[in-house]
Amino acid sequence: MDLNLTGRTAVVTGASKGIGLAIVQALADEGARVVAGARTPTPELLDATPHVLAVDLAVAGGPERLVEHALAELGGIDLLVNNVGGNPSPVGGFLSVDDHHWQEVLDLNLLSTVRATRAALPSLIERRGAIVNVASANAHFAQPVVVAYAAAKAAMLNLGKALADEFGPQGVRVNTISPGPVLTPLWTDPGSAGASMAQAMGVTTAELVEQLPALAGMTTESMAAPEEIAALVLLLASDAVPSVRGSEFVIDGGLLKTI
Numbered sequence: 001m002d003l004n005l006t007g008r009t010a011v012v013t014g015a016s017k018g019i020g021l022a023i024v025q026a027l028a029d030e031g032a033r034v035v036a037g038a039r040t041p042t043p044e045l046l047d048a049t050p051h052v053l054a055v056d057l058a059v060a061g062g063p064e065r066l067v068e069h070a071l072a073e074l075g076g077i078d079l080l081v082n083n084v085g086g087n088p089s090p091v092g093g094f095l096s097v098d099d100h101h102w103q104e105v106l107d108l109n110l111l112s113t114v115r116a117t118r119a120a121l122p123s124l125i126e127r128r129g130a131i132v133n134v135a136s137a138n139a140h141f142a143q144p145v146v147v148a149y150a151a152a153k154a155a156m157l158n159l160g161k162a163l164a165d166e167f168g169p170q171g172v173r174v175n176t177i178s179p180g181p182v183l184t185p186l187w188t189d190p191g192s193a194g195a196s197m198a199q200a201m202g203v204t205t206a207e208l209v210e211q212l213p214a215l216a217g218m219t220t221e222s223m224a225a226p227e228e229i230a231a232l233v234l235l236l237a238s239d240a241v242p243s244v245r246g247s248e249f250v251i252d253g254g255l256l257k258t259i
Contacts, residue, residue: 008033009074009076010033014085021044037055067080081131082116085152125172183225
């Protein structure tokens with residue numbers, strides 16, 4: 001299928017590794033011009049696109065800087081992928097998360113999306129473009145250990161619906177992808193959340209990665225690959241499915257059991 005993305009301009013947040021890097025690489029492979037934002041660009045990201053901006057997307061002004069950079073460099077935006085996210089808060093439950101940690105989580109996950117979207121919308125409206133937000137399957141779970149993160153991702157689902165309703169009549173398509181466990185450095189790097197979880201369980205990181213799908217109730221034998229999320233971004237960015245608007249797509253290996 002020809003997705004007709006050649007020459008289109010995309011902005012991707014949180015692009016240094018994992019899902020964000022896979023999205024940048026996939027878009028570039030399809031011929032898109034990709035402006036990538038990351039706090040610490042990696043060699044792999046610099047190899048994937050020449051348009052990289054080192055920027056802190058969790059602070060006010062950061063997402064706006066990235067969008068302004070894209071407009072100045074390439075003249076317009078056809079696609080915005082709000083991918084940056086994470087859980088910098090403690091995992092000790094609700095009472096362990098103070099106002100400072102709540103603000104950190106909201107800034108990184110929700111407000112980065114709000115800020116980038118607000119800055120990019122004039123160009124997206126002009127070009128009848130698309131927005132793809134990357135939330136999380138955690139938005140559907142009431143898990144005390146990630147209460148702030150899950151709440152922020154649930155808010156992203158609502159935000160995506162509202163944006164699709166308001167700006168759909170102006171030609172902007174907005175959809176959300178909610179991944180479950182994805183095999184990224186978040187799970188495998190030394191010092192990562194996965195490494196900490198493995199240590200607490202008394203297993204190696206490799207053993208955790210192997211055992212997690214079954215422990216989590218997934219129907220697959222492995223975590224999703226970042227390239228799976230990237231493949232769906234390509235489809236949603238294209239003109240192949242113009243009637244898909246305000247939708248959420250869960251890629252979780254059968255983790256969610258609810259309707």
